[in-house]
Amino acid sequence: MAVAISASQRKFERVNEIIQKHNGKKSALIAILQEIQEEYRYLPEEILTYVATAMDLSPATVFGVATFYAQFSLEPKGKYIIKVCDGTACHVRGSGPLYKSIRKKVGLQDGKFTTEDMNFTVETVSCLGACGLAPVVTINEKVYGQMTPEGIEIIIEKLMGKEDNQ
Amino acid sequence: MVQKINSQQILTDAKNSAIERLEHDSIRVLICAGTGCVAGGSLEVAAAIQTATAGDMKTQVSFIEDGCEGIAVKTSGCHGFCAMGPLVRIEPLGLLYCKVTVEDVPEIVEKTIKKGETIERLAYRHPSTDEIYPVEHEIPFYKNQTRIGLMNCGIIDPEDLGEYLAHDGYQALAKVLGMNSQEVVDQIKAAGLRGRGGGGFSTGQKWQFALNEDREQKYVICNGDEGDPGAFMDRSIMEGDPHKVIEGLMIAGYATGANAGYLYVRAEYPLAVKRLRKAIKDAEEAGLLGENILGTDFSFKALIKEGAGAFVCGEETALMASIEGERGMPKPKPPFPAQKGLWGCPTTINNVETLANVPNIILKGVEWFRSLGTDKSPGTKTFAITGDVANTGLIEVPMGLTLREILFDIGGGIRNNKEFKAVQIGGPSGGCLTPEHLDMPLDFDSLAKVGAMIGSGGLVVMDNETCIVEVARFFMEFTQNESCGKCVLCREGTKRMLEILQRIVDGEGEMKDIDNLLDIAYAVKDGSLCGLGKTAPNPVLTTLKYFYDEYVAHIQDKKCPAGICEALKGYSINADKCKGCSKCARVCPVGAITGEIKKPYKLDQDKCIKCGACVSACPFNAVEVG
Amino acid sequence: MNQIIINNHSYELNGEENLLKIIRKAGIELPTFCYHSELSVYGACRMCLVEVEGQGIVAACSTAPRPGMKIKTHTGRLQHIRRMALELLLANHNRECTTCERSGSCKLQDLAERFGIRDIRFGHRDQMLPVDESSTSLVRDPNKCILCGDCVRMCREVQGIGVLDFANRGSNVVVTPAFNKPLAEVDCVNCGQCAAICPTGALVVKSERPDVWKALQDDTKTVIVQIAPAVRVAIGEEFGGKPGDIELGKLAAALRRLGFSKIFDTSFAADLTVMEETREFLDRLQNNDNLPQFTSCCPAWVKYAEQYQAELLDNLSSCKSPQQMFGSVAKEFYAKEMNIKPEDLIVVSLMPCSAKKFEARREEFAHAGVRDVDYVLTTQEIARMIKEAGIIFSELEIESLDMPFGFTTGAGVIFGATGGVAEAALRAAYELVTNKTLEDVNFKIVRGMEGIKEASVDLNGTTVKIAVVHGLGNVKALLKKIRNGEVQYDLVEVMACPGGCVGGAGQPFPNDTEARKERAKGIYRADRMLQLHKSQESPVINNFYKEHLEKLTHQELHQLLHTDYGNRRRIASGEITLTGNGVEELSVSVCVGTCCYLGGSYDLLQNLMQKVEADPSLAEKVKIQATFCFENCKGSPSLKIGDEIFSKMGVEDTEKILEMIRSRVGS
Numbered sequence A: 001m002a003v004a005i006s007a008s009q010r011k012f013e014r015v016n017e018i019i020q021k022h023n024g025k026k027s028a029l030i031a032i033l034q035e036i037q038e039e040y041r042y043l044p045e046e047i048l049t050y051v052a053t054a055m056d057l058s059p060a061t062v063f064g065v066a067t068f069y070a071q072f073s074l075e076p077k078g079k080y081i082i083k084v085c086d087g088t089a090c091h092v093r094g095s096g097p098l099y100k101s102i103r104k105k106v107g108l109q110d111g112k113f114t115t116e117d118m119n120f121t122v123e124t125v126s127c128l129g130a131c132g133l134a135p136v137v138t139i140n141e142k143v144y145g146q147m148t149p150e151g152i153e154i155i156i157e158k159l160m161g162k163e164d165n166q
Numbered sequence B: 001m002v003q004k005i006n007s008q009q010i011l012t013d014a015k016n017s018a019i020e021r022l023e024h025d026s027i028r029v030l031i032c033a034g035t036g037c038v039a040g041g042s043l044e045v046a047a048a049i050q051t052a053t054a055g056d057m058k059t060q061v062s063f064i065e066d067g068c069e070g071i072a073v074k075t076s077g078c079h080g081f082c083a084m085g086p087l088v089r090i091e092p093l094g095l096l097y098c099k100v101t102v103e104d105v106p107e108i109v110e111k112t113i114k115k116g117e118t119i120e121r122l123a124y125r126h127p128s129t130d131e132i133y134p135v136e137h138e139i140p141f142y143k144n145q146t147r148i149g150l151m152n153c154g155i156i157d158p159e160d161l162g163e164y165l166a167h168d169g170y171q172a173l174a175k176v177l178g179m180n181s182q183e184v185v186d187q188i189k190a191a192g193l194r195g196r197g198g199g200g201f202s203t204g205q206k207w208q209f210a211l212n213e214d215r216e217q218k219y220v221i222c223n224g225d226e227g228d229p230g231a232f233m234d235r236s237i238m239e240g241d242p243h244k245v246i247e248g249l250m251i252a253g254y255a256t257g258a259n260a261g262y263l264y265v266r267a268e269y270p271l272a273v274k275r276l277r278k279a280i281k282d283a284e285e286a287g288l289l290g291e292n293i294l295g296t297d298f299s300f301k302a303l304i305k306e307g308a309g310a311f312v313c314g315e316e317t318a319l320m321a322s323i324e325g326e327r328g329m330p331k332p333k334p335p336f337p338a339q340k341g342l343w344g345c346p347t348t349i350n351n352v353e354t355l356a357n358v359p360n361i362i363l364k365g366v367e368w369f370r371s372l373g374t375d376k377s378p379g380t381k382t383f384a385i386t387g388d389v390a391n392t393g394l395i396e397v398p399m400g401l402t403l404r405e406i407l408f409d410i411g412g413g414i415r416n417n418k419e420f421k422a423v424q425i426g427g428p429s430g431g432c433l434t435p436e437h438l439d440m441p442l443d444f445d446s447l448a449k450v451g452a453m454i455g456s457g458g459l460v461v462m463d464n465e466t467c468i469v470e471v472a473r474f475f476m477e478f479t480q481n482e483s484c485g486k487c488v489l490c491r492e493g494t495k496r497m498l499e500i501l502q503r504i505v506d507g508e509g510e511m512k513d514i515d516n517l518l519d520i521a522y523a524v525k526d527g528s529l530c531g532l533g534k535t536a537p538n539p540v541l542t543t544l545k546y547f548y549d550e551y552v553a554h555i556q557d558k559k560c561p562a563g564i565c566e567a568l569k570g571y572s573i574n575a576d577k578c579k580g581c582s583k584c585a586r587v588c589p590v591g592a593i594t595g596e597i598k599k600p601y602k603l604d605q606d607k608c609i610k611c612g613a614c615v616s617a618c619p620f621n622a623v624e625v626g
Numbered sequence C: 001m002n003q004i005i006i007n008n009h010s011y012e013l014n015g016e017e018n019l020l021k022i023i024r025k026a027g028i029e030l031p032t033f034c035y036h037s038e039l040s041v042y043g044a045c046r047m048c049l050v051e052v053e054g055q056g057i058v059a060a061c062s063t064a065p066r067p068g069m070k071i072k073t074h075t076g077r078l079q080h081i082r083r084m085a086l087e088l089l090l091a092n093h094n095r096e097c098t099t100c101e102r103s104g105s106c107k108l109q110d111l112a113e114r115f116g117i118r119d120i121r122f123g124h125r126d127q128m129l130p131v132d133e134s135s136t137s138l139v140r141d142p143n144k145c146i147l148c149g150d151c152v153r154m155c156r157e158v159q160g161i162g163v164l165d166f167a168n169r170g171s172n173v174v175v176t177p178a179f180n181k182p183l184a185e186v187d188c189v190n191c192g193q194c195a196a197i198c199p200t201g202a203l204v205v206k207s208e209r210p211d212v213w214k215a216l217q218d219d220t221k222t223v224i225v226q227i228a229p230a231v232r233v234a235i236g237e238e239f240g241g242k243p244g245d246i247e248l249g250k251l252a253a254a255l256r257r258l259g260f261s262k263i264f265d266t267s268f269a270a271d272l273t274v275m276e277e278t279r280e281f282l283d284r285l286q287n288n289d290n291l292p293q294f295t296s297c298c299p300a301w302v303k304y305a306e307q308y309q310a311e312l313l314d315n316l317s318s319c320k321s322p323q324q325m326f327g328s329v330a331k332e333f334y335a336k337e338m339n340i341k342p343e344d345l346i347v348v349s350l351m352p353c354s355a356k357k358f359e360a361r362r363e364e365f366a367h368a369g370v371r372d373v374d375y376v377l378t379t380q381e382i383a384r385m386i387k388e389a390g391i392i393f394s395e396l397e398i399e400s401l402d403m404p405f406g407f408t409t410g411a412g413v414i415f416g417a418t419g420g421v422a423e424a425a426l427r428a429a430y431e432l433v434t435n436k437t438l439e440d441v442n443f444k445i446v447r448g449m450e451g452i453k454e455a456s457v458d459l460n461g462t463t464v465k466i467a468v469v470h471g472l473g474n475v476k477a478l479l480k481k482i483r484n485g486e487v488q489y490d491l492v493e494v495m496a497c498p499g500g501c502v503g504g505a506g507q508p509f510p511n512d513t514e515a516r517k518e519r520a521k522g523i524y525r526a527d528r529m530l531q532l533h534k535s536q537e538s539p540v541i542n543n544f545y546k547e548h549l550e551k552l553t554h555q556e557l558h559q560l561l562h563t564d565y566g567n568r569r570r571i572a573s574g575e576i577t578l579t580g581n582g583v584e585e586l587s588v589s590v591c592v593g594t595c596c597y598l599g600g601s602y603d604l605l606q607n608l609m610q611k612v613e614a615d616p617s618l619a620e621k622v623k624i625q626a627t628f629c630f631e632n633c634k635g636s637p638s639l640k641i642g643d644e645i646f647s648k649m650g651v652e653d654t655e656k657i658l659e660m661i662r663s664r665v666g667s
């Protein structure tokens, strides 16, 4: 049951723990952001500002690092994160059409990567190092090799079905 | 408490007892737990075999004459044959089962484990000859390989230090600690080991530079960023034989006078990170890492840094910036890392595979190493063969093998018996090789001559249904996305080259685009700050050289010979569907469609301007694109 | 043999740290965008490439010379690279030179001209990014940025702040404040040093010329102008003169021709500041109260302190800056005297500075909506207005300033260079404390371009320790030392710009160290040329105290000449709204942090979104947001309605939640 507690200012306790764990060292910034992203599933602006302040860095520098590396997301992602490998091996084996069909299947509009209902995020990644299985798709860390548009549609339908049953 | 291995003697003892322990297991079942096989469900298979062989199984084993002492079920690293995964290897029979599923487990237990029988159904079947190869090293894919870096991959349990020790683990380190730094550097120089990370620079020379620097604090770095899309040898080594990499790094540290080393592993390799972490922890607990290693003055600390998704961080100065917690933007060289690297200290940076070669060179000697490969490029090289080839996977062969030997003898030829068109070697910074290069030896220098490079060893095979212009566009898109954006030529030049290539595949190219492309390409190649930009034009330059006609076809004839480029696909009328209603002919603005009522109509592609009117006009969906 | 061969000629090496220096000494003007001797080497623009025999193409800015090197500076390959780099930069550039603030002083324009680039084959900039005009002091146009990073390094390395940095990568790289926020919403202190170093029109000081023209043309307004010390030694540069030439007389003549009704001197107010600040200092010294005292006449430094040094705010002198003192005095007394309503008296400042524009707009410095200083023009801006009016500056006869506020002592003038404020205060403090006449007024020890200068002065047996610091990066370092107790001072003069105001962002280009040194020399020359060198000797000041200030209550005096400081937040931020347009009365946030995600918060989020969207009475009143961890992970999934956080809210609770929402919005 729901208990109402009064909303106090966020104290960023978890963030603090993470920063402390790395002794607030600047060289650990990337690792710190990685752990924060694991915790929050993305890098909220407030937290990045907080991290900058706590580590005595400029917020612009932290923003610069966060936007440099592909792993980081500054926006919340969907429940299912579908990554289509677009490395060379996967590309020559048809990752392009695969990506398009996935976007269509989950109903993504042009220029968007996360569905409106926050259910799916679809993105491309560079080589996952499983090129022998090209083309490769991962959904929330699970790896699917030798995928076809038909195959992935079935998987996505299953995930969607799971949604509707609830 | 684990016993500390703090002397040469204890190391030897530990090795012997590990061998004993391994020998105790009369049967070893090794299930591949590399990324590929895990994706195919190998962990479930491993669990099923584990359960099925628990209890008093060994009493039921009948094929081992003097009685089975134990059955070990272990997970291994990647065998390189990922397309056939999940793979299960059964020792001492040397069998390799392919595409194993949980359903196959009872049969494997009943027939193979208990009775020693081969299940042909699970053995590798050659796609063209249909011949069956149950034993791993007899499979043509493996038969023509010489494995040094990959030696232990698929053979040992990477999470078990003992198994590494049993396979001469840390013996090279022990040997090195009896030499002085200069002697170690001299050995590596004499062996002629060249960097496997792309540049092919002499490793011994590089170590010498760092050794020459008279500074208190120095670092060594293992470059496990492996950004080349289509290559995964470093991943396999780190996942399958992590201690080997650490040992190599320690030797580099000892040789250059560094007491700390970083292993920089790319973000996409969580399993490699996990394995390396475990290996470091185990080695530390055993006293093989830390203070006064093997009772000597040598102390060494190994640290892991995870990348966060940036190809350019494979470049050494960018990598160091990334370790320091910054944007991975390369810095001008000089100063070179050997003089001013990590935090301004002399730093040696080597590729995973380079380091994995080091222990073997130390143990087996310079002569042995030089007996492999060619004079200028001694040793072996791993290649990731992917794309339109029958046996995709990871192989290791002596340097100087020809492309033909690799693609056809080991790779099993082009998939579905199509025609070989080209192979992209060295990823986005490399170039493409064509049928005319099939008999060229693959080594650093021969490749450089034809404008390609070995790079990390990615070989992406393309059949004649691949559009080479589209591939060039793809690489340019890759480099443009991965460019750090620091220097003008790379940032803006790749952007404009990509624009031009995109225009060409969209059917909007003009002949002057080719001149412009070349004009930018040379400036970018000469003027960029780091290797990424300097090599970014390679795919364009080589494809323009070998497939000029294909560019022209796209530009002048508005045709994509491979039939890939959407915008250049032709229209045609499917005679089976066409009812001869004439609607299409009537809407066609250029009169490209002709025919007689009630008979299939014909579309003249030369006249057609691809306006699409006929497609919408046809009530029977008989006008097709492609 | 310590020779190097450049284009087949041999030159002697003399400890140059990079090839660029020796090549330039050899009389070859290698083009550069990203090299500045006071910043770290970046190596990005690739304009300085040269060919070194045996080594290939290298960047001259980052390569150390070695004896015997053979260098070529303009081979075909190199010229091809340079032309291509320029062409590529221009292709991605919003080329609108005719209307660009930097036209005429722009390096990109200059090089395009030098290389005769006439044809740009690669199209135009494909995406126009919004121009940031939020700041009171600067305009940032990313469409003209060539990503040389000069501003980034300037703000980080010299100013120690790092407001700007690179974001994204590849062709999406931009130079931007954190989170692409407007400059006004981040920790920029408006010093404008970034604009002073920017080679293009991507960062420029905001212009107020149109407002001033309008005021000048408005008959109902009386427009007076104050000229800051540093302007007089730089304005000449805009008209063919050298840095350091003192052109106050011609400037006064030009200003009269432009239509300003009175020409006054900020140095007068500086004299006033010296008096107030020195008394305040002596007070504090006596009571050992809030020492060291920091000067407060640099608004960039004041904002910096408010943002980062909250604990030091009591140590700042409460004195307004000379610009603002002038404004108060003008609106309070001069307006009355002239019988003009304060809103009809327009006070314009000529400043070397971009931060002064911000200062003039601070709330504290306005009364009933009327600002004490209405407009601030930079040296560059006023030069442009003079040109615009067709006034031929070089041919003007010099004229004098108006009285009384045109009168100044040398103490008020040296404010324009680093060390000047401290020196002026010392000239006053010495006499006020010792009652003796100071014979040698020159405290040379606090002059010069060294980042941190220290001096000890004996005031009647008390040794007063002084520090003079300029460049906020140096300030940051010094403050750290002070906090750690490594050093102790009684008085600290702080100027945000390297060199002090002579190097302000409103000064003419090139605004480099060389020019700043020369201008500083000009400042001290101006001091020497004046009759009086001590503020306390100024008859105008003394008279002003007698006639006006001494009649005020303490409260009123404080109001007039002093101010207070407050803590300032560095950066503003917000959450991600999924439904609604932000004007709704109730916000409902669902946590999408990992704990809550695992607990099923996404399902709840979707369900709520659907239900709320489907109910028009709710849809217009409720906005739904996804947010990160509420730090209520034990109670995940967490939900926030208005200000209340609810724990363990699953999909099955949707109806209950909707009830709660309805009861809160009363529908």
Ligand SMILES: Cc1cc2nc3c(=O)[nH]c(=O)nc-3n(C[C@H](O)[C@H](O)[C@H](O)COP(=O)(O)O)c2cc1C
Binding pocket: B194, B195, B196, B197, B198, B199, B200, B201, B203, B223, B224, B225, B226, B227, B228, B311, B312, B313, B314, B315, B316, B317, B349, B350, B351, B352, B354, B355, B456, B530, B531, B532
């Ligand atoms: C853009 C770029 C990417 C690179 N990526 C890698 C990489 O992923 N792995 C690697 O080992 N070397 C990479 N390199 C080469 C490294 O900079 C460096 O030369 C190498 O790690 C040295 O090791 P080696 O001498 O053992 O080959 C890359 C170079 C460039 C310019």
Ligand code: SF4
Binding pocket: B312, B329, B330, B482, B483, B484, B485, B486, B487, B488, B490, B491, B528, B529, B530, B531, B532, B533, B534
């Ligand atoms: S060449 Fe490309 S990747 Fe390398 S520094 Fe320049 S922009 Fe960055």
Ligand code: SF4
Binding pocket: B571, B584, B587, B588, B589, B590, B591, B592, B593, B603, B607, B608, B609, B610, B611, B612, B613, B614, B615
């Ligand atoms: S696409 Fe247009 S031009 Fe071509 S055949 Fe059809 S109608 Fe005619």
Ligand code: SF4
Binding pocket: B573, B577, B578, B579, B580, B581, B582, B583, B584, B585, B600, B601, B617, B618, B619, B620, B621, B622, B623
């Ligand atoms: S419209 Fe369709 S069915 Fe009719 S003639 Fe054309 S292709 Fe044939």
Ligand code: SF4
Binding pocket: C093, C094, C095, C096, C097, C098, C100, C101, C102, C103, C104, C106, C107, C108, C109, C144, C200, C201, C202
């Ligand atoms: S920044 Fe320079 S090149 Fe660009 S529009 Fe302005 S003056 Fe012209």
Ligand code: SF4
Binding pocket: C098
């Ligand atoms: S220089 Fe050329 S483009 Fe510029 S204003 Fe003159 S005519 Fe026009």
Ligand code: SF4
Binding pocket: C138, C154, C155, C159, C161, C162, C163, C164, C187, C188, C189, C190, C191, C192, C193, C194, C195
């Ligand atoms: S004005 Fe000053 S503080 Fe603001 S961005 Fe520029 S250099 Fe930094």
Ligand code: SF4
Binding pocket: C144, C145, C146, C147, C148, C149, C150, C151, C152, C175, C194, C197, C198, C199, C200, C202, C203
């Ligand atoms: S704003 Fe100016 S100084 Fe800053 S990177 Fe862009 S062009 Fe260079």
Ligand code: SF4
Binding pocket: C190, C191, C297, C298, C299, C300, C301, C352, C353, C354, C355, C356, C495, C496, C497, C500, C501, C502, C503, C504, C505
């Ligand atoms: S030092 Fe002078 S010019 Fe620079 S910001 Fe401060 S007041 Fe303005």
Ligand code: FES
Binding pocket: A085, A086, A087, A088, A089, A090, A091, A126, A127, A128, A129, A130, A131, A132, A134, A135, A136, B229, B230, B231
């Ligand atoms: S290219 Fe897709 S996994 Fe390597």
Ligand code: FES
Binding pocket: B032, B033, B034, B035, B036, B037, B038, B077, B078, B079, B080, B081, B082, B083, B085, B086, B087
């Ligand atoms: S992952 Fe199993 S063979 Fe590569």
Ligand code: FES
Binding pocket: C031, C032, C033, C034, C035, C042, C043, C044, C045, C046, C047, C048, C049, C059, C060, C061, C062
């Ligand atoms: S000045 Fe040398 S690269 Fe820019």
Ligand code: FES
Binding pocket: C591, C592, C593, C594, C595, C596, C597, C628, C629, C630, C631, C632, C633, C634, C636, C637, C638
């Ligand atoms: S994850 Fe939702 S409250 Fe922490």
